[in-house]
Amino acid sequence: MIAHSKKNWKEDDTLATLHEVAKYIRSKNAGPFWVTVDIFCEDDNSYNKIKNSTNISPKLIAETYNVQEKNVKLFFMDHLRVVKFSYPRSRTQGHRYENDMHAGQQYVLISDSEV
Amino acid sequence: MKTCKVLMPIGAMGVGISLEAFERGLDMSPDIIAVDAGSTDSGPFYLGTGTGKYAREALKNDLSIMIKGGHKLGVPVMVGSCGTCGSDAGVNLCADIVEEIFKEEGFRMRVAKIYTQQDPQMLKEKWKQGKIHALEGAPEITDKTFDECSTTVALAGVEPFIKALKDGAQVVLCGRATDTADIAALPIIKGCHEGAAWHAAKTIECGGVCLTSQLFSCVIAEIDEKGFKVYPTTADLNAKATTYTIAAHMLYENSDPYRLIEPSGILDTSRAVYTQSDDRSVYVQGSTFLHSKQYTMKLEGSGPVGFQTVSVVGIADKRICADPETWINKLTQAAVDKLTNLGFSPTEYDFDLKPYGYNAVTRVRPKQGTPPPREIGLILTVTAKTQALATEISKVWNPLLLHFPVREGEQMPSFAFPFSPAHIEKGKIYEFKLQHVIDIDDPLELCKIVYVD
Numbered sequence: 001m002i003a004h005s006k007k008n009w010k011e012d013d014t015l016a017t018l019h020e021v022a023k024y025i026r027s028k029n030a031g032p033f034w035v036t037v038d039i040f041c042e043d044d045n046s047y048n049k050i051k052n053s054t055n056i057s058p059k060l061i062a063e064t065y066n067v068q069e070k071n072v073k074l075f076f077m078d079h080l081r082v083v084k085f086s087y088p089r090s091r092t093q094g095h096r097y098e099n100d101m102h103a104g105q106q107y108v109l110i111s112d113s114e115v
Numbered sequence: 116m117k118t119c120k121v122l123m124p125i126g127a128m129g130v131g132i133s134l135e136a137f138e139r140g141l142d143m144s145p146d147i148i149a150v151d152a153g154s155t156d157s158g159p160f161y162l163g164t165g166t167g168k169y170a171r172e173a174l175k176n177d178l179s180i181m182i183k184g185g186h187k188l189g190v191p192v193m194v195g196s197c198g199t200c201g202s203d204a205g206v207n208l209c210a211d212i213v214e215e216i217f218k219e220e221g222f223r224m225r226v227a228k229i230y231t232q233q234d235p236q237m238l239k240e241k242w243k244q245g246k247i248h249a250l251e252g253a254p255e256i257t258d259k260t261f262d263e264c265s266t267t268v269a270l271a272g273v274e275p276f277i278k279a280l281k282d283g284a285q286v287v288l289c290g291r292a293t294d295t296a297d298i299a300a301l302p303i304i305k306g307c308h309e310g311a312a313w314h315a316a317k318t319i320e321c322g323g324v325c326l327t328s329q330l331f332s333c334v335i336a337e338i339d340e341k342g343f344k345v346y347p348t349t350a351d352l353n354a355k356a357t358t359y360t361i362a363a364h365m366l367y368e369n370s371d372p373y374r375l376i377e378p379s380g381i382l383d384t385s386r387a388v389y390t391q392s393d394d395r396s397v398y399v400q401g402s403t404f405l406h407s408k409q410y411t412m413k414l415e416g417s418g419p420v421g422f423q424t425v426s427v428v429g430i431a432d433k434r435i436c437a438d439p440e441t442w443i444n445k446l447t448q449a450a451v452d453k454l455t456n457l458g459f460s461p462t463e464y465d466f467d468l469k470p471y472g473y474n475a476v477t478r479v480r481p482k483q484g485t486p487p488p489r490e491i492g493l494i495l496t497v498t499a500k501t502q503a504l505a506t507e508i509s510k511v512w513n514p515l516l517l518h519f520p521v522r523e524g525e526q527m528p529s530f531a532f533p534f535s536p537a538h539i540e541k542g543k544i545y546e547f548k549l550q551h552v553i554d555i556d557d558p559l560e561l562c563k564i565v566y567v568d
Binding site: 013028029031032033034036038040052065070073075077079080082084086088089092094095096097098099100102105106108109112 | 124143155156157158159160249251252253254358362363366367368369370371372415420421423464467469475476477478479498517545546550551
């Protein structure tokens with residue numbers, strides 16, 4: 001999870017990173033073959049800034065995590081102010097040269113993306 | 116009104132149940148105590164070896180609290196995925212511990228052991244019959260894959276738990292099962308709303324993780340004919356179920372936040388309505404469970420892929436830290452050349468270098484302008500068919516890890532080894548090989564239930 005930003009994003013159309021806009025971001029295994037990333041927002045303004053950003057797309061996720069775009073699942077959950085996406089691991093969890101067994105640090109890669 | 120109250124003591128058996136929260140949970144008169152003991156989260160080693168992740172004493176502590184609680188109230192105790200990976204050995208380990216507890220406490224209860232480990236020969240037959248199918252993201256397999264797995268388990272659904280309860284079992288110890296199955300069983304027997312039973316099970320299977328705080332609180336789900344209510348048992352008022360925490364829990368560890376696939380069907384929570392019943396409780400209704408035409412069990416298989424030897428070396432040299440990749444690439448080339456000259460064929464081994472402090476965790480080159488690391492912990496991992504070969508190859512690397520120059524023609528540097536010997540033999544290593552489901556006609560076909568009175 002990443003630190004919380006208190007900036008008010010209302011009426012703000014300047015570029016900022018996900019890290020700055022979201023309340024926190026987490027990543028985790030969803031079984032040995034998938035990773036899921038949850039982006040939580042403090043309020044509707046920050047949520048809508050991310051949701052309406054053309055940048056946050058299956059294409060960006062596919063490029064960031066080196067997976068095929070068609071395999072990316074992306075959800076906008078208005079009632080929770082959560083943007084969630086899931087992608088299949090390029091190498092199975094616990095592969096002999098695993099770099100993140102629980103995939104708990106993989107959110108960092110997306111957190112620098114601009115919205 | 117048909118109702119069923121399930122007490123979930125902890126998110127994973129062996130982590131340590133809070134006695135305060137558990138005692139208060141017992142006072143709330145649950146109909147059953149159910150816990151999940153397994154996961155693939157810690158990697159393929161546990162399934163491959165059929166062993167568990169938690170200490171036996173820790174398992175005994177939690178089992179003892181649950182068994183004594185179940186005996187006191189006269190309600191069943193359910194454990195799903197015994198021994199982390201749900202192997203037969205995991206079930207037997209828990210059964211041994213339960214016997215010890217009975218002996219020490221001077222009572223006994225009817226035990227059902229449900230085994231879900233699978234025979235590779237049978238799986239090969241099913242594969243030939245076209246009854247095993249790949250799930251999204253599954254690796255390619257052949258009929259040989261089933262022999263390559265040292266352990267294969269099938270995830271039990273609710274049916275064997277229902278069978279065991281109907282046969283009068285008071286302690287149910289199951290091998291690998293879905294996280295939800297042992298929780299949903301009694302509410303389904305009692306005729307509660309099926310969508311609510313499964314959704315409640317998914318909500319509480321990680322224990323207090325669905326609450327505002329207090330990961331170690333016990334949680335109760337009270338399922339009825341329309342929905343379910345969920346709340347913590349601890350007296351600590353910081354722990355609350357809120358509409359937000361309960362709805363958001365469907366995100367956790369799920370690739371799809373609205374759908375959960377079980378052997379017998381699919382839970383759909385997309386129309387669930389979450390209502391705050393009081394300060395600490397949430398009522399949920401509107402989830403549905405759609406039965407599938409074909410009953411399928413998910414298979415998990417893990418098998419050995421070689422032996423590893425690991426070496427760790429620390430680097431603080433400023434010039435390497437300023438550009439770690441150039442030095443690491445040159446080092447790698449030098450090592451491969453040396454190995455080839457010594458007669459090691461690249462088909463006999465492979466290796467990996469992880470520069471911790473630089474990009475070992477994300478494996479992505481840092482953006483331009485990122486300050487260089489102050490230190491790098493470089494981990495060399497060598498994999499080969501035998502431990503001896505993996506170690507021999509590590510020993511060929513060793514002088515290079517110690518002395519590989521920053522620039523050609525410079526005096527020989529020495530880097531910082533933390534250990535003597537410099538290498539660590541890691542033993543046999545395993546990988547997951549299956550992400551498949553198997554079609555079966557009878558939900559109990561792949562489960563063997565043994566009763567102990």
